Amino acid sequence: MGDREFTADCQTRLALDLLSGTWTGVVLWALRDGPLRPGELRARIGGISHKVLTGTLRRLEHDGLVTRRRYAEAPPRVEYALTAPGRGLLVPLSALGRWTERYADDVLDARDLAAEVSGR
Amino acid sequence: MGDREFTADCQTRLALDLLSGTWTGVVLWALRDGPLRPGELRARIGGISHKVLTGTLRRLEHDGLVTRRRYAEAPPRVEYALTAPGRGLLVPLSALGRWTERYADDVLDARDLAAEVSGR
DNA sequence: CAGCATCCGATCTGATACTG
DNA sequence: CAGTATCAGATCGGATGCTG
Numbered sequence: 001m002g003d004r005e006f007t008a009d010c011q012t013r014l015a016l017d018l019l020s021g022t023w024t025g026v027v028l029w030a031l032r033d034g035p036l037r038p039g040e041l042r043a044r045i046g047g048i049s050h051k052v053l054t055g056t057l058r059r060l061e062h063d064g065l066v067t068r069r070r071y072a073e074a075p076p077r078v079e080y081a082l083t084a085p086g087r088g089l090l091v092p093l094s095a096l097g098r099w100t101e102r103y104a105d106d107v108l109d110a111r112d113l114a115a116e117v118s119g120r
Numbered sequence: 121m122g123d124r125e126f127t128a129d130c131q132t133r134l135a136l137d138l139l140s141g142t143w144t145g146v147v148l149w150a151l152r153d154g155p156l157r158p159g160e161l162r163a164r165i166g167g168i169s170h171k172v173l174t175g176t177l178r179r180l181e182h183d184g185l186v187t188r189r190r191y192a193e194a195p196p197r198v199e200y201a202l203t204a205p206g207r208g209l210l211v212p213l214s215a216l217g218r219w220t221e222r223y224a225d226d227v228l229d230a231r232d233l234a235a236e237v238s239g240r
Numbered sequence: 241c242a243g244c245a246t247c248c249g250a251t252c253t254g255a256t257a258c259t260g
Numbered sequence: 261c262a263g264t265a266t267c268a269g270a271t272c273g274g275a276t277g278c279t280g
Contacts, residue, residue, distance in 0.1 A: 014224050015216040016145040022273070025136040038242065049274050054243060064230025076242050076280080085223040092215035096135040099212050103205040104134050110184025142253075158262065169254050174263060196260080196262055 015092065018063055023048050023056045025093055028065065028082065032090050035069070035081035065089065135212065138183060143168055143176045145213055148185065148202065152210050155189070155201035185209065 019025050023045070030036065030044050042053055057080055060066040065086035071077040082090075139145050143165070150156065150164050162173055177200055180186040185206035191197040202210075 011220040011224065012145060012149060012213055012217045014227065015220045016139065017142075018227070019136065019216075020140065020142065022137075022140065025132060029132060050242090051244085051275080052273055055272090062231065062234045063227050064233075065227075070242095078242060085226045088219055088223055092212055092219050093132055095212035095215040096139075097132045099205075099208055100131045100135045103208055104131065106203075106205045107134065107138065107183050107185075111182065113184075114182045170262090171255085171264085172253060175252090190262095198262060 015089075018065070018089075021056055021059065023052060024060065025096075027053070027056050027060065028086060028089055029093055031066070031080060031082050031086070035079040037077065037079055041080070060086070135209075138185070138209075141176055141179065143172060144180065145216075147173070147176050147180065148206060148209055149213055151186070151200060151202050151206070155199040157197065157199055161200070180206070 026045055026048075027041065030041055036044070038053060038057070042048060042050070045053075048056075057066060057068070061068050061080075064083055066080050067083055069079045069081065071079070146165055146168075147161065150161055156164070158173060158177070162168060162170070165173075168176075177186060177188070181188050181200075184203055186200050187203055189199045189201065191199070
């Protein structure tokens with residue numbers, strides 16, 4: 001989206017853009033307890049491909065939400081950690097989690113209902 | 121994404137998926153003060169195409185975040201309004217807004233820095 | 241193990257044009 | 261004015277294979 005007309009009461013756009021990728025929020029959330037290596041990240045998250053994880057991390061790094069630390073060892077070792085802005089995003093993310101706890105069923109019901117209506 | 125492996129500590133996925141569209145969050149936010157007609161929505165938001173707005177509203181309706189009310193009048197008149205779950209999403213969204221106020225500059229700086237480093 | 245390059249398929253945005 | 265259909269372009273997710 002970049003920087004388009006930025007309706008005054010909606011600075012939320014930048015943040016929504018940052019989280020737009022399918023896995024972005026999940027990766028940030030997975031890093032909430034401390035630095036992790038790519039392999040550990042994949043294991044925890046489950047279902048994310050190798051390439052997509054690297055891509056997501058690249059973008060997070062590029063936006064300053066995550067730092068990449070490389071250790072000069074025999075088997076290459078890398079760790080990713082949240083920056084201050086990245087940690088800050090955990091607040092909205094946990095708000096989203098609370099919302100899900102409260103309303104997930106309503107959403108699923110609404111979808112079922114819509115499916116029934118159209119499916120006959 | 122649908123219903124994939126749902127890491128226990130990350131129910132946030134459903135909500136992230138709901139907001140995944142480029143305009144989803146923006147439309148919800150635009151409806152926060154009350155029902156609006158599609159035309160009004162487009163005017164407020166700015167930069168969203170006719171088709172994409174309808175598509176976004178369709179999906180929101182399908183997920184039970186928005187209701188569509190049709191008035192049988194001479195010039196067709198339609199209004200969209202938030203449901204309870206939809207209104208509930210305003211909480212996480214405003215948390216995202218606060219995050220943006222606080223960290224938007226950091227993100228932009230990080231991007232500039234990344235651009236400089238690679239651009240020489 | 242970490243990362244990159246390539247290719248394919250699915251999806252989304254956006255422009256245009258047409259129907260009630 | 262609201263909504264749908266169609267088409268082109270871009271992006272994204274995912275699988276695979278190769279390099280350090």
